[in-house]
Amino acid sequence: MNPTPTSITDIAEVxxxxxxxxxxxxxxxxxxxxxDHLKQVRANIAAxxxxxxxxxxxxxxxxxxxxxxxxxxxxxxxxxxxLAGVPVALKDNMCVRSEPTTCSSKILEGWRPPYDATVVQRxxxxxxxxxxxxxxxxxxxxxxxxxSAFGPTRxxxxxxxxxxGSSGGSAAAVSxxxxxxxxxxxxxxxxxxxxxxxxxxxxxxxxxxxxxYGLIAFASSLDQIGPFAHTVQDAALCFEAxxxxxxxxxxxxPNQLESSVAAVTQGVEGKRIGVIEELxxxxxxxxxxxxxxxxxxxxxxxxxxxxxxxxxxxxYGLGAYYVVAPAEASSNLAxxxxxxYGNRVDGANVMEMNTNTRTAGFGPEVKRRIMLGTYAxxxxxxxAYYGKAQxxxxxxxxxxxxxYERFDxxxxxxxPSTAFKFGAKTDPMALYMCDxxxxxSNLSGHPAISVPFGVGEDGLPVGVQFLAPMLQDARMFSAxxxxxxxxxxxxxxxxxxxx
Amino acid sequence: MSERITRDEVAKVxxxxxxxxxxxxxxxxxxxxxxxxxxxxxxERLDLDGVEPMSQPHPQNNVWRExxxxxxxxxxxxxxxxxxxxxxxxxVPPALGESQ
Numbered sequence: 001m002n003p004t005p006t007s008i009t010d011i012a013e014v015x016x017x018x019x020x021x022x023x024x025x026x027x028x029x030x031x032x033x034x035x036d037h038l039k040q041v042r043a044n045i046a047a048x049x050x051x052x053x054x055x056x057x058x059x060x061x062x063x064x065x066x067x068x069x070x071x072x073x074x075x076x077x078x079x080x081x082x083l084a085g086v087p088v089a090l091k092d093n094m095c096v097r098s099e100p101t102t103c104s105s106k107i108l109e110g111w112r113p114p115y116d117a118t119v120v121q122r123x124x125x126x127x128x129x130x131x132x133x134x135x136x137x138x139x140x141x142x143x144x145x146x147x148s149a150f151g152p153t154r155x156x157x158x159x160x161x162x163x164x165g166s167s168g169g170s171a172a173a174v175s176x177x178x179x180x181x182x183x184x185x186x187x188x189x190x191x192x193x194x195x196x197x198x199x200x201x202x203x204x205x206x207x208x209x210x211x212x213y214g215l216i217a218f219a220s221s222l223d224q225i226g227p228f229a230h231t232v233q234d235a236a237l238c239f240e241a242x243x244x245x246x247x248x249x250x251x252x253x254p255n256q257l258e259s260s261v262a263a264v265t266q267g268v269e270g271k272r273i274g275v276i277e278e279l280x281x282x283x284x285x286x287x288x289x290x291x292x293x294x295x296x297x298x299x300x301x302x303x304x305x306x307x308x309x310x311x312x313x314x315x316y317g318l319g320a321y322y323v324v325a326p327a328e329a330s331s332n333l334a335x336x337x338x339x340x341y342g343n344r345v346d347g348a349n350v351m352e353m354n355t356n357t358r359t360a361g362f363g364p365e366v367k368r369r370i371m372l373g374t375y376a377x378x379x380x381x382x383x384a385y386y387g388k389a390q391x392x393x394x395x396x397x398x399x400x401x402x403x404y405e406r407f408d409x410x411x412x413x414x415x416p417s418t419a420f421k422f423g424a425k426t427d428p429m430a431l432y433m434c435d436x437x438x439x440x441s442n443l444s445g446h447p448a449i450s451v452p453f454g455v456g457e458d459g460l461p462v463g464v465q466f467l468a469p470m471l472q473d474a475r476m477f478s479a480x481x482x483x484x485x486x487x488x489x490x491x492x493x494x495x496x497x498x499x
Numbered sequence: 500m501s502e503r504i505t506r507d508e509v510a511k512v513x514x515x516x517x518x519x520x521x522x523x524x525x526x527x528x529x530x531x532x533x534x535x536x537x538x539x540x541x542x543e544r545l546d547l548d549g550v551e552p553m554s555q556p557h558p559q560n561n562v563w564r565e566x567x568x569x570x571x572x573x574x575x576x577x578x579x580x581x582x583x584x585x586x587x588x589x590x591v592p593p594a595l596g597e598s599q
Contacts, residue, residue, distance in 0.1 A: 114576040207556040221555035250562040251555070319539045330516065337517070339589050344582035350594045351517070359519045367518055372532055374516045375504065376539075388542040390552030395545065397553065429534050445556020470556070 005051055008156035008176045009492055013047035015040060016495035020086045020180040020234040024127070027085030030074055034067040034085025037180075038129055041087040044177045044493075045131075053153050054172040056092050057100045058132040063087075066129045073127075081127035083241055088123055089179035091170045092133035093140055094225070095214040096120055103216050104148035105138045107361030108342045117214020118249065119183060119225055119242045126241040131179050134169030138363045139333065140190055140218045142166050143434040144425065147365045152422065155198060157460055157492060161419035164194030164434075167228070171198040174228045177493035181238045182228045187218050188321050189414075189438025191226045192450035196414035196463025199452045199491055200228050201235040201480065204438075206471045207445030208253035210239075211246030219328035220251075222321075222442040230494040232451060232481040236260035239473070255471055263474035264481045268302050273466075273479065274309035274407035279437045285417045291454035291462040292413045298453075298486040299479065309403050309410065313395045317440040320396070322432060323376045323389035324443070329366075330373030336361065368428065397444035404469045409479055412437045414463030418456035437465060447473040451480040453487050461489065503536035504529060 005011050017040070018026070026032040042058075049055055073080040090096065093103045095113035102108045123130065137147035145153040145168025153168040155161040156176035163172040167184025171194035174182050184191040186204035195202025203226040210225045217223060227238035240261055245254045280292060296306050338344035338357030345360045347353035362370070376385040403410060415434055425431040441448040447470075450463040464483055466476040509529045513520045520528065574587065583590040 111580055114572045114580065247564055250564075251557070251559070253557065313545065316542055316545060319541045322535050323539045338582055339591055340577075341580050342582070347592060350591050353592050355517045355519050358517050362518070364524075367516075367520075367524075368528060368531060370516045370518065371509065371512045371528060372535060375508070375512045375532070375536075378512070378515070385536070385539055387552060388545075388547060389539065390554060391547040391550040392542050392545060393553040394550050395547065397556070398550075427534075428531050429538065432535070432538075443553075 005159060007158055008048060008052070011048045011051065014044045014177055014493065016493050017041070017177045017180050018496050019231050019494070020083065020229065020237055022496055023086050023180055024082060024084045027070060027074060028079060034070040034129055037085050038063055038067045038087055038131070041131055041178055048176060049178060051154065051159055052156055052172050052176050053151060054134055054169045054176060054178055055089070055132040056102060056104065056135050056150055056169070059096065059099055059130050062096070062099065063129050063131055066124060070127050070129065081125065082237055083123065084127035086128045086181055087131045087179045088128045089131050089134050089170055089173040089182035090120070091136050091167050091182070091184045093136060093185060093216045094119060094183065095216070096130065096133070100133065101216070103139045104136045104150055105361065105363070105366070106149045106343065107336050107357070110343070111341050113214070115214065118211035118246045120214065122242050128241070134173050134182065136169055137166035138366050139329070140166040140185055140187055141329070141365050141369055143189070143193055143431050145169065146422065147363060149363055155419045157199060158419060160421055161460065162197070162422060164197035164419065166190040168194050170228050171195055171200055171202070174200055174230060175491070175493060181234060183225055183242070184228055185215055185223055185225050186442065187222045187325060188442050189435040191228065192414050192438045192448060192463065192465060193434055195228055195450045196452070196461065197419040199461035199489070200230060201232050201452070202226065202228050202450045203235050203239055204441065204448045205239060205243060206447040206473055208251055209243045209257060209447070209471070209473060211249040211252045213246055213248035217332040219325040220332065221328060222325060230491045232477055232484050233261070233264045236264050236477050257471060258474040260474045260477045263477040266478040268299055268304040268479050268482050271304045271408045271479070272406065273299060273304050273306045274403055274410045275306060276314060276410050276412045277308050277310045278312065278314045279412035283416055283436065284413050285456070287456035288413050288415070288417060288462050291456070292464060295453045295464045295483055298483060302482045309407060311396070311399045311403060311440070313392060313399050314440045316392050317396060317443055318432065318436050320389040320392040320443055321439045322372070323385045324393070326369040326373030327376050327386050328373065330370045330377065333366070333370055365428070393443045396440050400444050400446055400467070409475055410467040412465050414438065414450040414465040418458055418460040418462060441467050446470055447476060449476045449480050451483050452489065452491070453483045455489055503533045503540065
């Protein structure tokens with residue numbers, strides 16, 4: 001055995017996982033039990049998570065109970081659901097009753113939520129087995145998972161590199177074979193960017209498609225929960241299981257979406273796809289662009305009509321995002337005041353206690369964003385920063401909508417580069433640039449997906465992003481599946497066909 | 500470096516946000532926040548006259564639901580997670596007086 005592995009594939013004890021679709025089919029037919037699948041991911045975690053650090057906390061008792069209940073249902077002739085026995089990892093900003101939920105922050109260390117997030121209820125009622133809670137940049141603020149108060153997560157494909165972020169632990173968990181699916185949250189690219197860097201499919205659904213009840217809020221007008229998966233079909237299965245209206249989240253929509261699972265096999269014949277000029281040239285590494293251009297060729301070969309389109313406001317997304325997201329974060333994170341939950345550092349009076357608690361409990365990136373947001377919302381600067389940023393959002397959404405009059409889908413690379421080394425981006429602004437391609441769809445609320453296609457010069461995966469019109473999430477699964485079929489590379493810890 | 504935000508303004512914002520910064524953090528944050536605000540200031544180049552502000556992607560006004568009686572969170576479970584609680588209430592240090 002290699003004492004210092006360079007990637008997950010060096011660790012011989014780690015076994016490849018079947019797709020979520022295959023696991024559910026085998027569990028439902030009785031061919032292989034949910035308990036046995038759980039055993040396999042636990043063995044992988046035991047063998048390799050010390051090198052990856054994807055998980056912060058494992059849900060031992062709850063997972064055992066659920067796996068046994070699924071197997072009992074099958075034995076009794078009942079159908080436990082479309083995700084029967086599928087081991088799923090959850091980003092640690094989603095509440096699971098009586099289990100640690102930290103947001104990778106010291107301020108919430110030791111807190112145990114008194115309720116389950118809606119996505120947790122929906123996954124379990126679809127038969128999924130929740131394996132554990134995964135690492136993230138503190139309060140989902142970051143693009144490398146280096147901002148976790150509990151230490152970084154490593155990219156399973158190259159342990160010297162970051163997995164991306166903020167949902168880095170959820171991406172690493174699937175990439176390393178520690179879960180067949182996982183959930184992340186995407187506020188500016190926090191699902192798509194780590195999916196690209198870890199060679200996975202990652203989905204940021206339409207704003208309002210998935211309930212956020214029980215997701216600890218970062219920026220409420222941008223946050224969406226979505227899946228990570230090895231295959232496009234698995235991502236579609238998971239998305240369908242968690243989406244739909246929820247009375248507990250007034251921002252979730254009542255609209256019935258077209259089936260994403262059905263869309264997976266529909267192809268792109270005759271579909272018009274626009275390449276966003278502003279996000280597909282300057283500032284993107286040459287090796288990423290090379291894979292991106294090859295992906296265009298693959299789509300054309302499959303019958304799509306691909307043309308360039310200009311979204312001039314897209315490059316202003318970064319500037320608008322770093323006003324809107326911190327502004328909302330500064331109000332959302334005001335609740336961490338040492339009164340109702342989490343840690344408290346005492347003081348002579350309430351205000352001193354609040355200040356001591358927050359100063360000790362938040363890390364530097366969270367403090368930076370809270371201050372940025374407080375400043376942008378303060379009297380005298382509100383119009384100059386927040387007002388302009390809100391108007392820029394409208395402009396970006398209008399330009400997208402105009403493009404969708406001519407195109408069924410838009411596309412760009414997901415990230416400007418492949419996975420980078422730890423400590424390579426210490427300047428906050430350099431790290432913020434990682435999300436330049438993903439941010440515009442958070443600002444507009446449109447859905448987007450990242451799918452792996454090819455590898456860069458370093459041998460690490462490249463992600464291609466598709467964007468679709470509001471609530472037309474299904475469409476992007478069709479295009480992503482075409483690229484998946486033509487991807488020259490296959491996921492490291494995945495066993496089987498992508499279909 | 501940047502003139503976008505001064506050290507005094509950063510200190511004031513930290514106080515409003517209930518954060519206490521040491522002199523080194525104050526220095527670092529001033530230059531880092533300045534760099535981010537510089538990027539945000541690029542929005543000045545856009546013609547935003549007559550463009551409506553977007554507060555969230557779907558223009559929802561009020562969302563109504565039936566006023567049904569249903570169980571709330573378990574009070575004891577909630578209070579057991581508080582840093583300090585007494586007599587079914589959250590407990591905090593004095594809000595008035597006794598300061599300094």
